[in-house]
Amino acid sequence: MSGTPAELLKVTVGPFVFVARFEIEKAPETCRIFKSFLPFRNQTIHSRWSGEAVWVPLGDFAFGAGFENHTSHPSRGDILLYPGGFSETELLFAYGSSHFASKMGVLAGNHFLTVVEGREHLEPMGRMVLWQGAQDIAFEPLSA
Incomplete structure (x- = not known):
């Protein structure tokens, strides 16, 4: 695992647990604001247009960050935040x-987290959400 505890986050999707690293140097504002919402709990569903x-x-949640380190082509294990606008x-x-993408077309989201531990669970997690439906998702400090 690379990174200090302040740079790392526990991400849980259903029964799967991942450790993700904040991309502080590349997306400082997104990371700072997201940290202020921790712990963050919601539900995740399979994407409709994004593969x-x-x-x-x-x-219409106003996250408060603009675009930084944004991409339309996330890599396996990347977590993006789309701050709103066209979608x-x-x-x-x-x-x-x-x-x-969305029904409005291609989107670019802020790449602010990268999975650094548990990558072997990415595909099983995605298949579970695809075939079993919505799952709880939690973002928590690593020490939690």
Whole structure:
């Protein structure tokens, strides 16, 4: 595991546990604001347009960060925050091949977390959400 405890986060999706590293140097504002919401709990569902990814729809929630370190092509294990605009605010968690999009077209989200532990559980997690439906998701300090 690389990173100090302040740079790491426990991410739980259903029975699967991951450790993710904040991308503090690349997305400092997104990381700072997201940390202020910890612990963050919601539900995740399978993405409709983005390929092998699950997402957390957040509606018209005003997150407060602009675009930084944004991408439409997240890598396996990347977690993005789309701060809203053309589509609703959302989190996207790529577990495989993904191209971030919505019914409005291609989106770019802030890559602010990268899974550094538990990567072997990414595909089983994604398949579980696809075939079993919505799952609880939690983002918590690593010490929790």
